[in-house]
Amino acid sequence: MNGEISKSSAQPLSVENAKELLNSVDAFLFDCDGVIWKGEKLIDGVPQTLDLLRSHGKKLVFVTNNSTKSRKQYAKKFHSLGIPVNEDEIFSSSFAAAMYLKVNDFPREKKVYVIGEEGILEELEQAGFTALGGPADGKKNIELKSNCLFEHDKSVGAVIVGLDQYINFYKLQYGTLCIRENPGCLFIATNRDAVGHLTDLQEWPGAGCMVAAICGTTQKEPITVGKPSTFLMDFLLQKYNITTSRMCMVGDRLDTDILFGQNAGCRTLLVFSGVTNESTFQDFSKEVQPEYYTNSIADILKYI
Numbered sequence: 533m534n535g536e537i538s539k540s541s542a543q544p545l546s547v548e549n550a551k552e553l554l555n556s557v558d559a560f561l562f563d564c565d566g567v568i569w570k571g572e573k574l575i576d577g578v579p580q581t582l583d584l585l586r587s588h589g590k591k592l593v594f595v596t597n598n599s600t601k602s603r604k605q606y607a608k609k610f611h612s613l614g615i616p617v618n619e620d621e622i623f624s625s626s627f628a629a630a631m632y633l634k635v636n637d638f639p640r641e642k643k644v645y646v647i648g649e650e651g652i653l654e655e656l657e658q659a660g661f662t663a664l665g666g667p668a669d670g671k672k673n674i675e676l677k678s679n680c681l682f683e684h685d686k687s688v689g690a691v692i693v694g695l696d697q698y699i700n701f702y703k704l705q706y707g708t709l710c711i712r713e714n715p716g717c718l719f720i721a722t723n724r725d726a727v728g729h730l731t732d733l734q735e736w737p738g739a740g741c742m743v744a745a746i747c748g749t750t751q752k753e754p755i756t757v758g759k760p761s762t763f764l765m766d767f768l769l770q771k772y773n774i775t776t777s778r779m780c781m782v783g784d785r786l787d788t789d790i791l792f793g794q795n796a797g798c799r800t801l802l803v804f805s806g807v808t809n810e811s812t813f814q815d816f817s818k819e820v821q822p823e824y825y826t827n828s829i830a831d832i833l834k835y836i
């Protein structure tokens with residue numbers, strides 16, 4: 533920290549406020565990409581920090597907008613990186629999309645078209661819904677020629693759009709036709725992140741660009757179930773009997789993580805280990821400010 537951040541009300545994390553935060557919070561909610569890891573690489577000091585927080589009796593919860601994995605797949609990833617995390621401590625936007633359909637009594641006889649990856653399909657299957665698309669449509673091509681009519685399933689009642697590294701013209705046409713032509717078809721976005729640290733060395737396009745493509749073709753706005761929407765918070769509260777004012781949301785994005793924390797009434801900590809750094813933090817609107825900021829969650833180790 534060089535102390536140049538002055539225009540905001542945010543405070544750098546320090547020995548004093550870190551202790552106060554620890555004493556007044558019962559659960560830490562962590563974003564994953566850019567906070568816990570970058571791609572397949574753990575951020576330095578993360579396992580030790582999580583161990584320390586658990587040793588202080590804190591609940592650890594992982595709230596990720598990255599929909600490419602299901603909760604089960606995330607638990608496996610944590611284990612492979614040497615961090616013991618249970619599936620039910622993970623709240624991913626893939627899970628949120630399936631739960632949105634469930635709590636809204638989405639008819640079981642209807643299908644869901646997915647522009648996204650395996651995580652969404654797994655969560656839909658686990659929740660008892662029938663899904664189409666996803667990776668299976670990743671290599672499909674379209675030949676634009678006369679008399680070609682693109683057929684789509686009229687029983688699709690929802691299109692879910694999330695991060696999809698195999699997005700293509702076929703999927704865009706399929707999703708568009710469902711939303712435009714199937715009466716009442718829902719348009720659900722897992723999240724609208726602009727970019728994310730999908731590998732350790734750089735940022736990559738986020739789900740926001742896949743969602744924007746479908747907004748462009750349908751001229752409709754989606755229902756967003758991931759952060760900054762607090763839809764997932766209800767599930768979190770069902771599991772943990774902790775008031776949101778005794779939770780701290782830790783994330784690397786102001787417009788999703790920190791806004792989610794604020795929307796839910798949580799304490800907030802911004803870390804500079806992901807997409808936000810000190811200079812982009814300075815540029816960002818003052819409307820969304822974290823309570824505290826620091827370089828990475830490993831700083832908690834230093835201060836406690």
Ligand SMILES: [Mg+2]
Nearest residue numbers: 563565566784
């Ligand atoms: Mg992140």
